[in-house]
Amino acid sequence: MSRASARERMGALLLIVPLLAFLAVFFLWPLWTMVRASVVDNTVSRVLPRTAAAIVSWDGQGLPPAQVHKALIEDLRQAEDQQALGETVRRLNSAVSGFRTLLTRTTNAVRDETNSGAIDLGDLDRRWKEPRFWLALREAVPPYTDRNLLAAVDMKRDAGGAIVSEDPGASANRLIMFRTFLVAAIVTLACATIGLPYAMLAAAVTGWKRTVLLLAVLVPLWTSLLVRTTAWFVLLQNEGLINGALQVLGITDGPLPLIFNRVGVVIAMTHVLLPFMVLPIYSVLLSVPRNLMQAAASMGAGPLRAFWRVLLPLSLPGLMSGSLLVYMVAIGYYITPALVGGANDQMISSVIAFYALGTANWGLAGALGVILLLVTMILYFIYGRLSKSPQLLGA
Amino acid sequence: MxxxxxxxxxxxxxxxxxxxxxxxxxxxxxxxxxxxxxxxxxxxxxxxxxxxxxxxxxxxxxxxxxxxxxxxxxxxxxxxxxxxxxxxxxxxxxxxxxxxxxxxxxxxxxxxxxxxxxxxxxxxxxxxxxxxxxxxxxxxxxxxxxxxxxxxxxxxxxxxxxxxxxxxxxxxxxxxxxxxxxxxxxxxxxxxxxxxxxxxxxxxxxxxxxxxxxxxxxxxxxxxxxxTRFVAQFIGETNLIEADVVNVQNGHATIALGADLAAKVRSGPELQAGQKALFSLRPERMRLGAEPAGDNSLGMTITDCIYHGDHMRVQLARGNFTFTARCERLAGDWTVGTQVVVSFDPRDCTVLTS
CATH class of the missing domain: 3.40.50.300 (P-loop containing nucleotide triphosphate hydrolases)
Structure with missing residues (x-):
């Protein structure tokens, strides 16, 4: 490579530095933090670093060797950060109850100036002679954990370390995840049902008619979320336009429940996500020569058969990428289910928000986020493969 | 059929x-x-x-x-x-x-x-x-x-x-x-x-x-x-000249192409003396020579020669009257300015009256 082209390349690279910096600070770094939060567990090892280092050499049989005892005493003497210590106590107590009193007592004892000589923990408190406390400690010190990831799918490790399901009723993450995928699937199906004929129509007409059709589908994207949602309140509520019209026409006797339930969520989400379905199909159809349908007709294919054999297969790549796009966006939806859905329509994003903002359980929020990210990435990979498949359109 | x-x-x-x-x-x-x-x-x-x-x-x-x-x-x-x-x-x-x-x-x-x-x-x-x-x-x-x-x-x-x-x-x-x-x-x-x-x-x-x-x-x-004029112009190349029918007899007509130029053409029943007409002659139906030959021979001057590989295109003029001819080759000493005789068969001419 000549020096000039190398310099050119450097120049090009410099131009995208702001973008890269932006992505790194506002996308990659938070993402990394979230992924880390889901697997990092340094509450204990931060406060008890020497114990953490020493206890790994213990095989878990009987009681740990003396240097572990010594390290723990040293750690408790040195622990300055009362808040961190408190978190450690809480974390250990949740594993084995009784740890709170044990640690408080031990801490007080080792910090007592009068006990400056050698201290035997077993003499200080009988519980230090029980292996389960030491085992819990050993369990808690590794800096990485799969606890959150397991909890995200309603699983945990039992006392022996085997992965088991959480007790039924203890957590609803699996249910909510299933619900998320189901709602997204229903929305995708609804978008495909409306979007395919719509895109075909938009591709078939020309001039101002096409502009109007495309605008109609794009306007929801450009409208403020709150305005859109308020509009749905007006339309869908019991005294709303739709229910009013249905009753005036005598189709229903009483109001249909259309809002604060699954129906409302699906309607509102379909409305917003329709462009993601229409536009890919539309762009695929634009590349289909108009006279293919004429050719099919000249060879004896009636309109229905020509559609089935020619137009539909040709719009499939657009339909596939549109569906994946809608599905990917739908599984991450948060505000719309929160506003027009009921208690049983909250999707996984709401749960993530609950853990992150409500209970400050960043580990679990991160773990749920990681699962959502994984699903999206797999779908994105499929989308990437489909959208550049040369076989389907023969481009 | x-x-x-x-x-x-x-x-x-x-x-x-x-x-x-x-x-x-x-x-x-x-x-x-x-x-x-x-x-x-x-x-x-x-x-x-x-x-x-x-x-x-x-x-x-x-x-x-x-x-x-x-x-x-x-x-x-x-x-x-x-x-x-x-x-x-x-x-x-x-x-x-x-x-x-x-x-x-x-x-x-x-x-x-x-x-x-x-x-x-x-x-x-x-x-x-x-x-x-x-x-x-x-x-x-x-x-x-x-x-x-x-x-x-x-x-x-x-x-x-x-x-x-x-x-x-x-x-x-x-x-x-x-x-x-x-x-x-x-x-x-x-x-x-x-x-x-x-x-x-x-x-x-x-x-x-x-x-x-x-x-x-x-x-x-x-x-x-x-x-029609459109067909004559659209299909192939032709020399189209506004002309007058001078007289018609025995299936032939004499056409005045200019002040001192006349051509003898084959005539259908539609031609009448005194009529305005359009004279059409394909470039490849003209022969260029040194001596007059046949019914129609016009002395003209070569104003341009364009080489096309398999043929030559020759621009000819006489006064403000021009022709384009197409020939396979030219005699070696013919250059721009040479006087030649253009001759063509009455059967190769078309006269349109509409």
Whole structure:
């Protein structure tokens, strides 16, 4: 490579530095933090670093060797950060109850100036002679954990370390995840049902008619979320336009429940996500020569058969990428289910928000986020493969 | 030959624009008819109405005595070859060719047999599992042709099918289509704006201009005895000169081309002395020599010579009167400024009176 082209390349690279910096600070770094939060567990090892280092050499049989005892005493003497210590106590107590009193007592004892000589923990408190406390400690010190990831799918490790399901009723993450995928699937199906004929129509007409059709589908994207949602309140509520019209026409006797339930969520989400379905199909159809349908007709294919054999297969790549796009966006939806859905329509994003903002359980929020990210990435990979498949359109 | 397809006072308007104005056209069974004209002359509209993609605003179209102008395209049994081929990109070559047979609901084994035979006929058997995008332009063209022929339609319609091919391939395909037409006895309606294509391939040519047929005749008649100024100018190259008919006798007329120039031409019954007329003479029908020869000999001066490889184009002048002649070679010592004698046969001249 000549020096000039190398310099050119450097120049090009410099131009995208702001973008890269932006992505790194506002996308990659938070993402990394979230992924880390889901697997990092340094509450204990931060406060008890020497114990953490020493206890790994213990095989878990009987009681740990003396240097572990010594390290723990040293750690408790040195622990300055009362808040961190408190978190450690809480974390250990949740594993084995009784740890709170044990640690408080031990801490007080080792910090007592009068006990400056050698201290035997077993003499200080009988519980230090029980292996389960030491085992819990050993369990808690590794800096990485799969606890959150397991909890995200309603699983945990039992006392022996085997992965088991959480007790039924203890957590609803699996249910909510299933619900998320189901709602997204229903929305995708609804978008495909409306979007395919719509895109075909938009591709078939020309001039101002096409502009109007495309605008109609794009306007929801450009409208403020709150305005859109308020509009749905007006339309869908019991005294709303739709229910009013249905009753005036005598189709229903009483109001249909259309809002604060699954129906409302699906309607509102379909409305917003329709462009993601229409536009890919539309762009695929634009590349289909108009006279293919004429050719099919000249060879004896009636309109229905020509559609089935020619137009539909040709719009499939657009339909596939549109569906994946809608599905990917739908599984991450948060505000719309929160506003027009009921208690049983909250999707996984709401749960993530609950853990992150409500209970400050960043580990679990991160773990749920990681699962959502994984699903999206797999779908994105499929989308990437489909959208550049040369076989389907023969481009 | 019996009339096979008949257009009777067919008009077609798009909005306020009339594209075809009260057109009558008869197409015979088994003939190769070219619709030739500049773009916008209405020739493609005729084809679209025949295929059923457009409906006439007024008038009737019959095929074999049956009215077809209100029939939807899929019930007309016409094979159409489009300029862009319109092959189905999601199907293989064999699937494309099988499509019209499947629409006819033929048994599977019969479809397979017909597809194989048709593809072998155009030497595409080895490519049957390729997709259209994997074929060259010429191969795609042959697939489109095969697909239009395979279901034995009553008429084959071709809309500038060779327009996208390069010159050599186009000439090769012209021969191939001509050969298929002769061998299978097909009725072909062929739209083109390329006059040489129309001249080499057709049994008859209909020359279109502004929604009307200017002349419909054999290629020979179209070229040698154009009946209108448009046809004379559109087909081939010609020298057109405003002239006066001086006298008419014994099947010959004398035409005054200028103040001191006259030509003797063959005359039909329509010429009368004193008439204004348009004199047309093809460049290749002139002979350049040193001595006068035959009935018409004009002394002129060479003003320019253009070399074209297989022929020379010579500009000639006499006063403000000019001719373009085409000759295979010039005598070596003829250069710009040389005086020559231009001679031509009265039978090669055309006089238009309209």
């Amino acid at each position: 019996q009339p096979f397809i008949q257009f009777e006072s067919v008009s077609k308007s798009f909005g306020s624009m009339t594209v075809i104005d009260s057109l009558d056209l008869t197409i015979h069974k088994g003939e190769f008819l070219s619709l030739l004209g500049p773009s916008g002359s209405g020739k493609t509209t005729i084809l679209m109405m025949l295929a059923g993609f457009e409906r006439p605003t007024r008038g009737t179209i019959t095929l074999d005595g049956m009215r077809i102008d209100q029939l939807p395209p899929h019930r007309r049994e016409m094979g159409v070859v489009f300029q862009n081929y319109a092959l189905f990109p999601h199907m293989t070559v064999a699937e494309n060719v099988a499509f019209p047979l499947e629409m006819k609901r033929l048994p599977r084994h019969e479809i397979a047999r017909k597809v194989a035979r048709a593809l072998d006929m155009v030497r595409l058997g080895s490519l049957k599992n390729r997709r259209p995008s994997q074929l060259s332009g010429g191969q795609q063209q042959r697939v489109a042709l095969t697909r239009a022929l395979v279901f034995e339609p009553r008429v084959i319609l071709m809309d500038e099918p060779l327009g996208a091919l390069d010159k050599q391939l186009r000439e090769h395909m012209q021969l191939e289509i001509r050969e298929l037409h002769k061998r299978l006895g097909l009725t072909i309606v062929f739209v083109t704006h390329d006059q040489s294509e129309a001249l080499t391939m057709s049994d008859r040519i209909a020359v279109f201009n502004a929604g009307k047929i200017e002349q419909i005749d054999s290629p020979h008649a179209i070229y040698d005895t154009p009946r």
